[in-house]
Amino acid sequence: MPYFDINLDLSWEDQQLKETAHQFAKEVMRPIAKEVDQMSAVEAVAPGSPLWDFMRHAYEMGFHSSVLPEELGGQGLTPLQYHIVNEELSWGSFGLAATLGVAGWPFLTLALSGNQELIEKYVVPFANCTDGTMVGCWGGTEPNRGCDIISPDLEFYHKPGTRGDMTAYLDGDEYVVNGAKSAWVSAAPIATHIQMHLQLDDSMGLGGQGVAFIPLDLPGVSKGGALEKMGLRDLCQGEVFCTDVRIPKSHMLAGTDQGMHLFDQALSKGNMTMATWSTGLARAAYDEALAYSKERVQGGKPIIEHDAMKIRLHQMFSRVEACRSFSRAVLNLNASIYPGHPEYSFAAKTLCTQMALDNASDAIQVHGGYGLTREYNTEKWFRDARANTIADGVNEHLNRRGGDLLAKTYPRVRATEAK
Ligand SMILES: Cc1cc2nc3c(=O)[nH]c(=O)nc-3n(C[C@H](O)[C@H](O)[C@H](O)COP(=O)(O)OP(=O)(O)OC[C@H]3O[C@@H](n4cnc5c(N)ncnc54)[C@H](O)[C@@H]3O)c2cc1C
Structure with a gap:
């Protein structure tokens, strides 16, 4: 390796992992990141973009599922090993490493929810995906709620009537979701599933939020275009819109009692x-x-x-x-x-x-x-x-x-x- 690690206790396995991730970062990620960086945002996410070569290769190697518990197809990495892999991949490209990171995000939350039916339906196929086509994203910020969403210590946050741009209400056994997530949702233009933080109860201000797992191929879901921006051009961003999107009740992973806590985590x-x-x-x-x-x-x-x-x-x-x-x-x-x-x-x-x-x-x-x-x-x-x-x-x-x-x-x- 090109540098000395200050931790003298790295095991043989840690070092092997580092070597494998470093080689992938150097040989696959660096050249693809450079190419994607110089394409337009729309070209970068289109079929045939080198981004998809990266996704396929990374998924084949199992980097996408490294965050998942081992029993669900994850690699069972220790915190140190997870750090080693992240550091090496980001040495190759921060943007591509982050694309992989957010890709697993909603599936990890679903895995931790303990909902066996949904785990079988979504988490297991994601863990076994080898062609890079199952991609998650995280919808926290909204057009009118940037820093606001991380300000529960400010008075306005809890005022009745202060509400987010994405809302949901219960209708029988389904939630009906309406609204918009900001243009900044990483990986949204290529994503198939989202972890969505949304407003459930206006009387609690922004604290009245829940967390849903939403497949992005449901009727009523649409997306904005990929955002043109200065840096991290190899990590795409875009809006997600919902118009009367119906999700089964079980897809609401947390209600208002746990929503803020899950957001903080x-x-x-x-x-x-x-x-x-x-x-x-x-x-x-x-x-x-x-x-x-x-x-x-x-x-x-x-x-x-x-x-x-x-x-x-x-x-x-x-x-x-x-x-x-x-x-x-x-x-x-x-x-x-x-x-x-x-x-x-x-x-x-x-x-x-x-x-x-x-x-x-x-x-x-x-x-x-x-x-x-x-x-x-x-x-x-x-x-x-x-x-x-x-x-x-x-x-x-x-x-x-x-x-x-x-x-x-x-x-x-x-x-x-x-x-
Ligand atoms: C590369 C990138 C990736 C991202 N990925 C995601 C993602 O995957 N999912 C997602 O949901 N979001 C994502 N975001 C959004 C990101 O979290 C927001 O950009 C960020 O929280 C700030 O919100 P904003 O851009 O709306 O700025 P604003 O909230 O409008 O802030 C503008 C300025 O006002 C200041 N300001 C705001 N509130 C206060 C206050 N109360 N007191 C004093 N100053 C204040 C801020 O410090 C800032 O300087 C991403 C953003 C970037 C740049």
Whole structure:
């Protein structure tokens, strides 16, 4: 492997997993990510796009189901192994790694719901899917509800009449769903199923929410086009609309008693995962900068031999190690206890996405003018890293929400006592 792992206790199995994921990232993900990045958003998700080659290949290797419990077709990865795989895949491409991550999201929630009938019908086929055509997505944000959805500490949130853009009401044995999810739902343009957070009870404000599992081929479901954006162009986004979509009652995985809790847990898992992927992105930028600094000669010697460059590269190296250590620790904590501690996930996400952005920016600086060109990966990584300080919760907003949790809930129980 190209770098030394500070954890001296990696098992043979951990190292094999790392090697396999790294090879896939280097040989399959890097070239496809570069190609997809330079296509229009619509072309990138169309049949025949290299995105689908990636999906097929990744599903064949079982990367899509790594989040699932082993008895349902998952790989039974330890938290450390899950981190190792995420870091390597994101080293290949943050956007493609995240596509795989959200693809499994609704199926994981369904698996944890314990509803055997739905598990057999949806989770098992997803785990066994080898052609990349069963894809999940997560519908949290809405056209009028961005940061609002992560603001249960603010007064407006609980006011009767404050409502989300996607609503559902019970009609006999079915829920009827109407409304819109934002243009930012990752993987929506290619998704077949969604985990949808929706308004059930207006008298509770946004707290009156539930969580549904919805197949996207039901009558009344439609989608917006794939969104054109600056970074993470290899992770597509788009709206999901519902007009009188009828779902069986059993598809409402949580009602208003559990809806907010499930949302918090989803946010916590999502942010923790963003931190693991950011480690891969921070490392990709560092690896590339280090290699270039050894090749590029200025002032009569490779630029790495100039003191200013040594300082910059050591700072980049430090950020990679800090990202990895912190995100591994948080993943281990929140995968080991239930419920997880969102404030740790928010801390890991905000710090790691910022460090990845700093590394991506420094990598451009190390490459000089060439770093701005498409000849190198650095400009793509900078655009990708910039998007991540907004995705899954704007960083400053997550810090505010995390601070609110500290104010309300500390001291917390230790993980070992909470198990
Ligand atoms: C790449 C990417 C992927 C995404 N994937 C998904 C996905 O899979 N599913 C999904 O549901 N969503 C997804 N999102 C949406 C993402 O979670 C939202 O973009 C984010 O929560 C912010 O919402 P917004 O963009 O509407 O900004 P807004 O909420 O409109 O915020 C705009 C600005 O106002 C500030 N602001 C907002 N509220 C306050 C306040 N109370 N006090 C002070 N300042 C405030 C914010 O900090 C920000 O600077 C994704 C976004 C991106 C960029």
